[in-house]
């Protein structure tokens with residue numbers, strides 16, 4: 001049996017090159033305030049992978065995506081081990097486009113900070129009088145470039161996204177930039193409307209796209225998980241202040257109250273967090289994991 005080593009190990013995910021395809025594995029690691037915690041959140045990886053699968057299926061009529069299978073029977077034998085069951089996705093290899101495609105439907109976080117100072121978010125002027133966590137009249141597309149390891153991603157304007165793409169793909173910058181923006185907003189609208197009907201606000205999210213061998217734009221990476229998005233509970237939603245995170249609320253609250261914890265959580269906080277991930281999956285898909 002061929003053994004595989006991840007060629008990329010992120011904070012939470014591991015990526016394996018299996019020849020003509022990739023296996024993306026979501027682990028049970030959790031990060032909060034940009035730190036990986038010492039505890040594992042059992043089933044978190046499976047929830048994230050199965051949630052991405054749900055959204056890839058839900059949007060496959062809008063554009064193609066990289067998902068081949070989440071069944072380890074379709075993967076090399078090495079992946080038929082307990083630690084890969086449920087949390088692994090076999091994906092088509094893409095040539096990734098170097099833009100993080102961010103869309104915001106609500107004003108929060110760095111966007112809220114910038115709006116208070118300038119009335120703008122990433123160069124886009126917004127109406128006056130918005131409160132923290134308000135829904136925007138229309139979702140806004142705020143691309144960024146992927147920074148090198150350790151650096152923060154850099155926000156860029158739509159025009160700059162054309163230049164970045166043009167540099168990598170001469171003659172294609174304007175076309176790709178426009179397609180990324182239009183796909184990003186369309187995906188967000190369709191999925192955020194659906195999530196809202198199931199009790200979850202998707203305040204913002206990030207997509208990544210790539211090119212397949214024929215040059216088609218294909219949706220890659222993970223999709224609309226709580227790790228790539230801000231999920232808020234609809235119940236109790238109230239503009240005028242920050243909203244609790246659907247999934248990390250207990251973790252963040254506990255860490256703030258215990259600054260000396262060294263990022264080791266007590267079991268009851270872990271258990272409640274596991275339950276939140278399972279609940280998010282159940283609400284969105286209507287099925288138990």
Ligand SMILES: Nc1ncnc2c1ncn2[C@@H]1O[C@H](COP(=O)(O)OP(=O)(O)O)[C@@H](O)[C@H]1O
Nearest residue numbers: 010011013066091092093094095096208220221
């Ligand atoms: N289908 C794909 N083909 C090739 N690369 C991909 C594909 N889908 C996602 N990627 C890339 O895989 C990497 C996932 O890494 P990740 O764990 O999210 O860490 P980071 O985002 O910090 O690089 C990203 O660089 C992403 O662009």
Ligand SMILES: [Mg+2]
Nearest residue numbers: 010208221222
């Ligand atoms: Mg990433």
